[in-house]
Amino acid sequence: MAQRELKICLLGDTGVGKSSIVWRFVEDSFDPNINPTIGASFMTKTVQYQNELHKFLIWDTAGQERFRTLAPMYYRGSAAAIIVYDITKEDSFQALKNWVKELRQHGPPNIVVAIAGNKCDLSDAREVLEKDAKDYADSIHAIFVETSAKNAINIHEVFIEISQQIPVLDAGEGTAGKGFKLHRQPSETRTCC
Numbered sequence: 001m002a003q004r005e006l007k008i009c010l011l012g013d014t015g016v017g018k019s020s021i022v023w024r025f026v027e028d029s030f031d032p033n034i035n036p037t038i039g040a041s042f043m044t045k046t047v048q049y050q051n052e053l054h055k056f057l058i059w060d061t062a063g064q065e066r067f068r069t070l071a072p073m074y075y076r077g078s079a080a081a082i083i084v085y086d087i088t089k090e091d092s093f094q095a096l097k098n099w100v101k102e103l104r105q106h107g108p109p110n111i112v113v114a115i116a117g118n119k120c121d122l123s124d125a126r127e128v129l130e131k132d133a134k135d136y137a138d139s140i141h142a143i144f145v146e147t148s149a150k151n152a153i154n155i156h157e158v159f160i161e162i163s164q165q166i167p168v169l170d171a172g173e174g175t176a177g178k179g180f181k182l183h184r185q186p187s188e189t190r191t192c193c
C-alpha cells in the first residue's frame, strides 16, 4: 500500500487549543489541565484513507510570545499549517490574521492553510461569528472548520481535508514545503502510529 508523508504545523495564540487538537487527533484524548507547550513538540500519526496510508508529521508550536521567533523553523518545512483561534476570544482571531500574513511573506509558497476555530463547545461564550471567520478563510482560499478538541468535533476531519489538498510528489522530489512524499510499502498496514 502507498504511504504519503505530510509535514504539518500548528500555529496560533497561546491557549487556543493547538496541543489539545493534536492530542485529540493522535491519542483521542483530552486533558483539561494540559501544560503550555515549551518551544515545540512533535508527534506522528498514520491513518488509512481509501487505498493509502497518510503519515502526518506534526509540529505543535508554542503560542507564548517568548517562543514566537521559533515558529519559522517549523512552518518553513511544512506542507500545511493549521492556524488555530479560540471562538471565545476575538483577540486570538486577530492574531490568526497576523499568522496568515507572516506565512504568506515567509512561509513556503504553496503551503496549504487551514483555519480552525477551536472550543466550539463553548458557543455560549462566542466572540467570533462563524460566518465572519468563514468569509475570511474563503478570502484567503483557506480550509475552514470550527473544532472542539474537548468534544472531538471536526478534528479528524480537518487533517483529512488537508491531506486532500496536498499535491502528490514523486518519491525523489523531497518534502520541504511541497506536500506529500510517496512511498511504496509492503502490504501490511497500520492504522495508527
Ligand SMILES: Nc1nc2c(ncn2[C@@H]2O[C@H](COP(=O)(O)OP(=O)(O)OP(=O)(O)O)[C@@H](O)[C@H]2O)c(=O)[nH]1
Residues within 6 Å of the ligand: 012, 013, 014, 015, 016, 017, 018, 019, 020, 021, 031, 032, 033, 034, 035, 036, 037, 038, 061, 062, 063, 064, 118, 119, 120, 121, 122, 147, 148, 149, 150, 151
Ligand atoms: N472547552 C474547551 N477547552 C479546550 C479545548 N481545547 C483546548 N481547551 C483548553 O484550553 C486550554 C489551552 O489548551 P492548549 O491545548 O494547551 O492550548 P495551546 O494553544 O496548545 O497553548 P500553548 O501551548 O501555550 O501555545 C487547556 O485548558 C485546554 O484544556 C476545547 O475544544 N474546548
